[in-house]
Amino acid sequence: MPGFELFSDLERNEVNDVLDNGVLMRYGFDGMRKGHWKAKELESELGKTFQSNHVQLVSSGTAAVSVALASAGVGAGDEVIMPTFTFVASFEAIMMLGAIPILVDIDDTLTLDPKAVEAAITPKTKAVMIVQMCGSMGNMDALQDICNTHNLLFVEDACQAIGGTYKGKPLGSIADLGCFSFDFVKTITCGEGGAVVTNNKDYYINADHYSDHGHDHVGNDRGAETHPFLGYNFRISELHAAVGLAQVRRLPEFIAIQKRNYTILRNALSRVPGVTFRTVPKGGEESYAFLNFFLPDAESSQKVIEAFKTGGVDACWNYYHNNWHYIKEWNHLKDLKSLFPISTEVKKGLEYLQTKTFEQSDSYIARNISCLIKLSWTEDEVKDRAEKMAKIIKAHI
Numbered sequence: 001m002p003g004f005e006l007f008s009d010l011e012r013n014e015v016n017d018v019l020d021n022g023v024l025m026r027y028g029f030d031g032m033r034k035g036h037w038k039a040k041e042l043e044s045e046l047g048k049t050f051q052s053n054h055v056q057l058v059s060s061g062t063a064a065v066s067v068a069l070a071s072a073g074v075g076a077g078d079e080v081i082m083p084t085f086t087f088v089a090s091f092e093a094i095m096m097l098g099a100i101p102i103l104v105d106i107d108d109t110l111t112l113d114p115k116a117v118e119a120a121i122t123p124k125t126k127a128v129m130i131v132q133m134c135g136s137m138g139n140m141d142a143l144q145d146i147c148n149t150h151n152l153l154f155v156e157d158a159c160q161a162i163g164g165t166y167k168g169k170p171l172g173s174i175a176d177l178g179c180f181s182f183d184f185v186k187t188i189t190c191g192e193g194g195a196v197v198t199n200n201k202d203y204y205i206n207a208d209h210y211s212d213h214g215h216d217h218v219g220n221d222r223g224a225e226t227h228p229f230l231g232y233n234f235r236i237s238e239l240h241a242a243v244g245l246a247q248v249r250r251l252p253e254f255i256a257i258q259k260r261n262y263t264i265l266r267n268a269l270s271r272v273p274g275v276t277f278r279t280v281p282k283g284g285e286e287s288y289a290f291l292n293f294f295l296p297d298a299e300s301s302q303k304v305i306e307a308f309k310t311g312g313v314d315a316c317w318n319y320y321h322n323n324w325h326y327i328k329e330w331n332h333l334k335d336l337k338s339l340f341p342i343s344t345e346v347k348k349g350l351e352y353l354q355t356k357t358f359e360q361s362d363s364y365i366a367r368n369i370s371c372l373i374k375l376s377w378t379e380d381e382v383k384d385r386a387e388k389m390a391k392i393i394k395a396h397i
Contacts, residue, residue, distance in 0.1 A: 001135075001160065001289045003188045003247045003254055005376040010250065014038065014242035024238050026057070027212065028222040039241040043195075045248045046180075050173045052197040054204035057241060058211050061159040061181020063234040064194035065093035068177040069127060071196070071206035072153050074099050077345045078126035080155075083112045084327040084361040085319065086131040090157065091333055095342075099126070100349030103327055105360040108279040110292060110368065111138030113360065118146055124349075127153035132161035132171050133325075134370050135289035139281050140166050140174055147176075155179065159194075162187050163255040164287035171287070172197055182244050187254055187289055190244035193236045211235060258288035258373045261382045265291050265371065268386035274300070274397045278368075291371045295397055298366035303396040305369060311392050313385065315372035320365050327358060328365075 018038060023029045026039035043055040058064050074080060076098035082090050084103050091101040104120045107113035112130050128147055130138050147154040158164070158172030159181035165171060172178030177200070180186075182193035196207045209216055214231030269275050269291075278292040295301045298320070305318045323329045334353045336342050377385070 001187045001372065002185045002375070003250070004184055005374060006250070006254070008246075008250075010246040011243050014246045015239060018238045018242045026235060026238055026241065027215070027217070030220050036238075038238045038245055039236055042241045042245045042248065045245060046195055046197065049248060049251060050170045050178065050197045052170075052173045052178070053199045054197065054201065056196045056204060056207040056211060057236045058194045058196060058207075058234040059236055060192055060234075061157075061179060061183065061186075061194040062089040062093050063211070064159075064179035064181065064196050065090065065129070065155070065157060066096050067207050067211050067234055068155055068179050068196045068198075068203075069094065069099065069129075069153075070097055070210055071198075071203045072127070072155075072177060074126050074153065076343070077124065077349070079122060079124040079349065081112075081117055081120050081125060081128045083131050083133075084358050085110060085133055085325060085365060086157070087159075088324055088330065088333075090129065090131055091330075094129075095346060098343060098346065100124070100346055102349075103353070103356075103358070105358050106364055107139075107360070108294075108364060109136065109138045109281065110134060110278050110364065111136075112143060114139055114142040114146060116360075117143065121146075121150055121152070125150070125152060127155055129155040129157055130175070131157040131159075132164065134278075134292050135161050135164055135287040136278060136280050136292070137161065137164060137166050137171055137284050137286075140284075141281075144175070153177070159186065160289065161287050163251060163258075163289075165285045166281065167283040173199075176200060177203055182240075182247075187258070187287065188244060188247035188251055190236065190240040190247070193240045193244055254375060255287060257375050260379065261373045261375075261377055262286075262288040262291055264379070264382045265373075265386045265389065268390045269293060269393070272390050272393050275393060289373055291373060293369055294364070294367045295369065295393070296367070300397040301367050301369055304393055307392045307396050308389070311388060313389055313392065315374065317370050318366070318368065319370065320362070326365055327361070 023033040104116035154175040156175035182190035211234040214227035
C-alpha cells in the first residue's frame with residue numbers, strides 16, 4: 001500500500017513550509033504560524049476525497065477507531081461486533097474504551113459475514129464495525145440493513161482501503177463513522193496519522209473535542225477554551241499533516257498505478273486452473289492495493305507461498321499463521337495478557353474466546369493468498385512477476 005514509494009518534492013515542500021514557519025502543533029500559536037494550518041488543509045482535502053461533511057485528523061488509525069466509537073458513546077460493557085480477519089488494532093481500540101470485541105466469521109469478501117453478524121447480536125451490542133481489509137469491501141447493504149433493524153451504530157474501518165468505492169461512494173464514507181490510517185505503509189502516508197470521517201455533526205464535534213483533551217476549540221485563545229467533557233490526546237502534528245496533504249493530492253495517481261499493476265497480475269492468474277478471487281460486491285470497486293485469491297485447499301496455499309519465497313516473488317502472504325492479522329495467533333487477546341488489570345466486565349465478555357471456533361474463517365484464510373501491489377514496479381516488472389506467479393501456482397496445485 002505504501003505511498004512512501006513515490007515521495008517527491010511535493011511532500012518535501014509541504015514539510016519545509018512547516019519547518020520554515022516554525023509551528024509544529026496543529027492547535028494554537030495563531031500569531032506565530034501566520035496563516036499556515038496544514039492539519040486544517042488536510043481535513044478539507046480529505047472531506048472532498050471522501051465526500052464527507054466532517055473530518056477529524058488524529059494520531060493513528062488505531063486512535064481513529066477509538067475516537068470514532070467514543071464519539072458515538074460506545075464504552076464500558078458495550079459489545080462491538082468485528083471480524084476475525086483484521087489487524088490487532090481493531091480489538092485494542094475497542095478494549096481501550098472498556099468495550100468488548102465480539103469476533104465473528106468472515107465470508108468470501110474477506111470481511112464480515114452478515115449472517116454471522118446477525119447471529120452475534122445481543123442486548124449489549126452497541127456497534128458493528130466492518131474492516132475493509134486488503135483494499136476491498138463487505139456486503140455493505142446487508143450490514144447497513146442489520147444495523148438499521150437493530151438500531152446499531154455502523155462503523156467502517158477503511159484503513160486498508162482508501163481509494164476504493166461502493167456504488168460510487170468512497171469506502172469509509174458509507175457507515176455512520178469511517179476510520180482511516182495514514183501510517184508509513186498505507187496508500188497515502190503521513191508517517192503516522194489517521195482520520196475519522198462522518199456526516200453526523202454531533203459525532204464530529206465529539207471527536208474534535210475528545211481527541212484534544214476535551215478542548216472545545218472555540219475562539220482563538222487556547223488557554224481560554226472550555227472543556228465540555230473529558231478527553232485524551234490523539235492529536236496529529238503539522239509535520240505529519242504536511243506529508244499527508246501532499247500525498248492525498250496524489251491519491252488518483254497512486255490508485256491508477258495500483259490498478260494497472262493489479263490488472264496485469266489478475267489477468268494472468270485468472271487463466272490458471274484452480275485460482276478463484278475474493279468476491280467484490282456488485283457496485284464495488286477495489287482500491288487495488290492488494291490482489292487476493294483462493295487456492296483449492298490449505299495445503300496448496302502453503303506450498304505456493306513457500307515456492308513464492310524461494311522463487312523470488314515477494315510481498316505475498318497467507319495469513320493463517322500470521323501474528324498480526326488473524327484470530328488464530330492472537331493468544332495475547334485470548335489469554336488477556338495485559339500490563340494492567342482488565343475489568344471484570346471485559347474479562348467475562350471475552351470468555352467466549354476460550355472455546356469459540358471459526359471454521360468458516362479458517363477455510364477462507366487458510367486458502368487465501370494476499371499479494372501487495374507496489375507503486376514502484378515498472379509495467380515490464382509486473383508482467384514478469386505475473387508470469388512467474390502463474391508458473392509457480394500451476395506447478396504446486
